[in-house]
Amino acid sequence: MNKIEILVVGVGGQGVITASEILSEVGILAGYDVKKSEIHGMSQRGGSVSSDVRFDKEKVYSPTIRKGHADFILGFEILESFRALPFAKNTGVVISSDYKLDPMTVSAGAAKYPEALQDKIKALVPNSYFFNNADTIKLVKNPRALNVFILGALASFLPIEVDIWKKVIERKVPQKTVEINLSAFDEGYKIGKK
Amino acid sequence: MSKKLLSGNEAIARGAWEAGVKIAAAYPGTPSTEILETIAKYGEVYAEWAPNEKVAYEVAVGAAFAGKRSIYASKHVGLNVAADPFFTSSYTGIEGGFVVVTADDPGMHSSQNEQDNRNYARFAKVPLFEPSDSEEARIFTKMAFEMSEKYDTPVLLRVTTRVSHSKGLVNFEDRVEKVVENFPERKETKYVTIPAHAKPLRIRIEKRFKDLREFSENIEINFEEINDKRLGFIVSGISYQYIKDAFPEASVLKLGFTNPLPMTKIKNFVDKIEKVIIVEETDPIMETEIKANGINVHGKDIIPNMFELNTDIIYESVTGNKPQIIEVKEAPVRPPALCPGCPHRGVFTILRELGLRVVGDIGCYTLGVLPPLSALDWQVCMGAGISMVHGLEKAWDDENYNNIVGMVGDSTFFHSGITGLIDIVYNKGLGTIFILDNSTTAMTGTQDNPGTGKTLKGEITNHVSIRKIVEAAGVKDIYEVNPHDLDKLKKVVSEAVNKKEPSVIITKSPCVLLRYKAKEKFTPLTVNPEKCIGCKICLSVACPALGFDITNKKVFVHPELCTGCEVCSRLCPTSAFELNGEPLVYENKHKIRGN
Numbered sequence: 153m154n155k156i157e158i159l160v161v162g163v164g165g166q167g168v169i170t171a172s173e174i175l176s177e178v179g180i181l182a183g184y185d186v187k188k189s190e191i192h193g194m195s196q197r198g199g200s201v202s203s204d205v206r207f208d209k210e211k212v213y214s215p216t217i218r219k220g221h222a223d224f225i226l227g228f229e230i231l232e233s234f235r236a237l238p239f240a241k242n243t244g245v246v247i248s249s250d251y252k253l254d255p256m257t258v259s260a261g262a263a264k265y266p267e268a269l270q271d272k273i274k275a276l277v278p279n280s281y282f283f284n285n286a287d288t289i290k291l292v293k294n295p296r297a298l299n300v301f302i303l304g305a306l307a308s309f310l311p312i313e314v315d316i317w318k319k320v321i322e323r324k325v326p327q328k329t330v331e332i333n334l335s336a337f338d339e340g341y342k343i344g345k346k
Numbered sequence: 347m348s349k350k351l352l353s354g355n356e357a358i359a360r361g362a363w364e365a366g367v368k369i370a371a372a373y374p375g376t377p378s379t380e381i382l383e384t385i386a387k388y389g390e391v392y393a394e395w396a397p398n399e400k401v402a403y404e405v406a407v408g409a410a411f412a413g414k415r416s417i418y419a420s421k422h423v424g425l426n427v428a429a430d431p432f433f434t435s436s437y438t439g440i441e442g443g444f445v446v447v448t449a450d451d452p453g454m455h456s457s458q459n460e461q462d463n464r465n466y467a468r469f470a471k472v473p474l475f476e477p478s479d480s481e482e483a484r485i486f487t488k489m490a491f492e493m494s495e496k497y498d499t500p501v502l503l504r505v506t507t508r509v510s511h512s513k514g515l516v517n518f519e520d521r522v523e524k525v526v527e528n529f530p531e532r533k534e535t536k537y538v539t540i541p542a543h544a545k546p547l548r549i550r551i552e553k554r555f556k557d558l559r560e561f562s563e564n565i566e567i568n569f570e571e572i573n574d575k576r577l578g579f580i581v582s583g584i585s586y587q588y589i590k591d592a593f594p595e596a597s598v599l600k601l602g603f604t605n606p607l608p609m610t611k612i613k614n615f616v617d618k619i620e621k622v623i624i625v626e627e628t629d630p631i632m633e634t635e636i637k638a639n640g641i642n643v644h645g646k647d648i649i650p651n652m653f654e655l656n657t658d659i660i661y662e663s664v665t666g667n668k669p670q671i672i673e674v675k676e677a678p679v680r681p682p683a684l685c686p687g688c689p690h691r692g693v694f695t696i697l698r699e700l701g702l703r704v705v706g707d708i709g710c711y712t713l714g715v716l717p718p719l720s721a722l723d724w725q726v727c728m729g730a731g732i733s734m735v736h737g738l739e740k741a742w743d744d745e746n747y748n749n750i751v752g753m754v755g756d757s758t759f760f761h762s763g764i765t766g767l768i769d770i771v772y773n774k775g776l777g778t779i780f781i782l783d784n785s786t787t788a789m790t791g792t793q794d795n796p797g798t799g800k801t802l803k804g805e806i807t808n809h810v811s812i813r814k815i816v817e818a819a820g821v822k823d824i825y826e827v828n829p830h831d832l833d834k835l836k837k838v839v840s841e842a843v844n845k846k847e848p849s850v851i852i853t854k855s856p857c858v859l860l861r862y863k864a865k866e867k868f869t870p871l872t873v874n875p876e877k878c879i880g881c882k883i884c885l886s887v888a889c890p891a892l893g894f895d896i897t898n899k900k901v902f903v904h905p906e907l908c909t910g911c912e913v914c915s916r917l918c919p920t921s922a923f924e925l926n927g928e929p930l931v932y933e934n935k936h937k938i939r940g941n
Contacts, residue, residue: 163680163890176351176513186351187479189512191455197710197789198890199682213590215479215512218657220671235677242672253904254893255680259885260718263678265896276672295906 153311156184156207157217161236162228163253164198167299170324171226172203174303177320179207182312189215198256200232224309226302229253230269230282237276246277247305247344249298251285281305283343294329297336304340314341352516354509357480358447359384360516361487362417365443366524367391369409371402373761374790375421376456377510378449382419383793386802390521395793395802398728398761403428403446407435407500410444411537413526415491419447422463423727427762429466432500436470437547438537439498441530443491446472447503449510452627453654456507456789458708458727460652462629467502467605471551473558474605475503475567476583480514486567486602493561497554502605506627508584508654559606567602570615578619580612580632580643585625585655592661607632609639616641623648623664627655684713686891687868687909689784689855692829693753694721695887695913696836699937702749702843705738707731707763709755710789711782718886729754729762735777736770749843753780757787757795759812764819770848771820778842778849781812782829784857792859816850829853832916833934858909869925870908871915875900877922877929884914884923886938 158175162168172188179186184207191201204217222240227233227248240246250270257263266272274280283305289295300321307317318334325333352360358381362370370393372382386393396402399420409416418428425432425448432446448466451457467474475490477483483505490501535543562568578597579589582604589598599615601607616622624633624645633645648663649655662668684691694714697704698721706712706725715722724734735752754763759781770777787793794800796810816824823845825838835853842849861868870891880899885892891907892914894900901922915923915930917937923930 164682165685180349180351180515185515187512187514188351189508191507191511197682197713198680198685200680212514214584214587214657215508215514216656218591218661220669231677231680234674235680237672237674240672252893253890255678256683256716256718256888256890257678257681259888259892259894261882261885262717264676265678266676276674 154209156224156310157222158205158224158226158306159202159217159222159236159239160205160226161200161202161232163232164201166201166228167296168201168203168228171299171303172205174300174320174324175205177324178312178317179205181316181320184209185212187212187215200235202232202236224306226306228299228302230273231255231265234266234269234273237273240277242277244277244279245309246273246280247302248273248280248282249285249288249302250282291339292332292336294332294336296329297333300325300333301336301340304337305344307337308341308344348518349515350518351513352480352484353380353511353513354477354480354483354505355380355449355511356384357483357516358419358487358503358505359388360518361484362445362491363388363391364484364519364521365488365491366415366522367417367491368414368442368524369406369416370394370419371396371405371416372419373397373399373402373424374787374793375424375449376790377451377507378419378421378424378447379790379793380510381447381449382802385417393802395795397796399424399427400430403431407431407440407444410440410442410500411530413441413530415443415524417445417447419449421457422448422450422461423457423459425463425466427728432466433470434539435500436472436551437539437544440494440500442524442526443494444500445487445490445494445503446500447505450504450506452506458725460628462627462631463502464504464604464631465629467504468631471555472499472605473497473501473603475501476602476604477503477505477509478583478586478600478602479509479512480516482567482602483509484516489567497558497561499554504583506584555606559609562603562606562608563610565603568600568608568611570597570599570611572597572618575618576620578615578622580615580622580624580636582626582632585627585660588655588657588660589625591657593664601632604632607635609636612636613639613641616643625649625655625660628652681716682713683716683888683890684710685858686889686907687858687861687911689829689853689857690714690782691887691889691911692832692835692913693780693782693853694719695917695936696832696839697721697751699836699939700839701939702751702839705731705734705750705752707754707758708789709758709782711753711755716888719888728758729766731758732763732766732777732779733769735779736766736773736775739776751778751780751839751843753782755788756781756783756785756797756812760796760810764815767816767821767850768819775848776846778839778851781816781850781852783812783852783854786857786860788857788859792857792863812852816852821848821850823847823849825849825851827851827853829855830911830913832913832936836936861909868909870905871903871910871912871923871925871930872927873901873903874922874924874929877920879920879922881919883917883919883938887914887917889914
């Protein structure tokens with residue numbers, strides 16, 4: 153894979169930026185040119201958050217992913233994964249949590265949270281994988297390690313050595329949580345391989 | 347030389363440090379904030395958050411007058427606040443290199459407008475650099491310092507959100523100290539801009555601009571890539587990256603230095619290429635000037651003249667082809683919302699209950715406008731949350747129109763709220779003003795300000811008292827209240843709006859992000875499904891921690907988000923919320939509207 157484009161999506165505060173940060177460092181160590189884009193400020197307050205990461209063995213120009221070009225969508229909230237689908241290749245892979253968080257438009261009664269999103273996503277991108285959020289939190293023992301779990305699942309699809317991932321995770325997560333994050337990565341990797 | 351992944355903002359800070367910068371000053375504003383946050387980490391640099399951009403600019407230009415290299419940074423609208431010293435410093439020039447960074451926000455990700463600050467370079471007749479990625483941001487910053495000293499001028503470096511907040515690999519070089527032997531001699535004809543001095547300075551600007559034109563023709567960051575001669579693009583800033591992805595075969599004239607434009611270089615490029623399109627985000631600035639020189643190019647007849655561009659938009663605008671992509675219907679938008687536990691939520695709940703009309707300001711509290719809170723009526727810029735109240739009330743000089751309140755934050759009050767308050771006192775206004783003191787500059791990511799007792803460098807410092815300033819301005823009717831205490835808040839507001847004098851209500855409660863950072867443990871509320879009647883009144887407080895289960899028609903609480911602030915539970919008509927399994931029952935219930 154000479155070019156890899158990954159879109160990480162979720163809701164403000166879920167760790168989207170940290171995940172894309174780890175991902176970018178992994179790409180550099182694996183010998184890719186890397187660019188990433190992210191959104192700060194007002195839109196971050198509980199709104200939709202996305203971060204684009206692009207790897208290229210040669211050169212990356214734009215920091216943002218074109219529609220229909222993402223090889224992977226990593227979703228921390230299922231409506232956000234759904235919303236991101238225009239960016240996915242239809243042969244791409246979606247790895248998403250089943251977590252649901254009502255947007256204010258839904259709470260205010262102005263819109264409905266769409267139903268059966270797993271089926272809808274699978275119909276559009278057949279290679280879609282979902283994990284149960286509550287069960288996974290129990291499995292990885294810390295809700296803050298969910299983003300590393302999802303990176304583990306992604307790692308199982310990528311031609312990048314596991315050691316590189318682990319080296320970056322050790323450097324990027326708080327010292328106290330290194331062990332929990334490394335085992336979250338392993339769990340994600342195992343599930344991804346299945 | 348090592349390489350690191352840096353954002354455009356971090357790279358500007360790195361470039362300034364390598365260039366030997368001594369002084370950096372700014373007021374936070376998305377997408378510029380991280381420039382100063384990064385620069386502050388370098389021990390050799392004095393860096394500060396000033397109370398506003400004008401002050402920041404004056405601090406930085408003062409340092410440049412003292413012979414040291416200095417940098418100013420703000421978002422696009424911040425430069426409006428600093429425009430006064432900006433224009434005149436173009437006349438005076440500088441002693442030490444002076445770089446002015448403007449971080450524009452096309453598409454308004456986090457701004458009230460999308461003004462194109464490249465206009466400022468032409469307006470003030472200063473040179474303009476436009477980096478297109480992080481590495482260029484570092485290099486151009488260093489070039490800008492060199493140029494500033496060589497041509498005796500402030501230099502504008504313009505980035506946009508996508509450059510500021512994208513990361514790319516950046517080379518690292520060492521810092522080169524700028525050695526200044528002595529404090530500069532007196533040069534009053536240059537630095538005291540009385541008309542007699544300003545006139546010759548005005549003439550000097552024209553001479554400088556002529557010299558810069560030559561520089562623009564020769565500088566290596568204005569270069570062409572000749573490929574397919576049937577189609578070519580003239581680009582600056584981030585557009586270059588989009589063009590390289592959308593049309594890898596096309597010819598490109600890439601301009602990193604764009605004021606003044608290298609008109610001969612442009613002519614030569616256009617002569618070689620069959621069809622040339624200028625791709626610039628928002629205003630047709632290069633296009634207008636190039637066309638005025640009689641050069642035949644396309645621009646805004648093809649490329650949109652508003653909002654952020656991207657590879658897809660450019661590709662579709664130029665080719666007319668819309669690629670087949672997956673379409674997603676019925677995905678409800680997720681607008682930003684006040685955080686769970688945000689102290690502003692209680693204020694808006696009460697203002698809505700009392701049916702007051704509200705002037706807002708720039709900060710997280712702008713989010714009070716969105717449904718279901720729907721409790722904000724006007725908002726223009728920083729400080730207007732106070733001054734506009736006065737205008738609104740004076741326009742309807744009638745006792746029935748005293749139901750207008752204004753609000754600013756703590757940082758906003760220091761920024762430009764003080765003068766508005768003085769105006770109300772001086773000109774016999776009656777306004778009721780909220781100062782929402784959450785002990786931080788929250789929206790931009792919790793930066794310190796004069797009220798927090800800490801500097802940008804993390805040092806303990808003097809704490810400027812909001813209350814004492816309010817008292818000194820002559821306001822007599824002052825209240826301090828915890829915004830989570832809805833009963834007291836309601837009583838205080840009802841009293842203040844009916845007073846025949848100006849009132850200030852200071853709400854004091856730290857931003858919940860500071861409490862998250864301090865790793866405070868919260869006890870979330872729960873909902874007793876037996877008692878919840880599914881009326882959704884609690885959802886009207888717009889808390890992301892509340893959800894509605896459509897199968898059993900009951901509200902539930904996301905325990906990982908709830909901070910237990912109890913604003914929602916005070917509206918519950920059946921006391922269905924519980925804390926530690928105990929029902930939360932209150933003496934006074936609050937409603938969405940009406941008493």
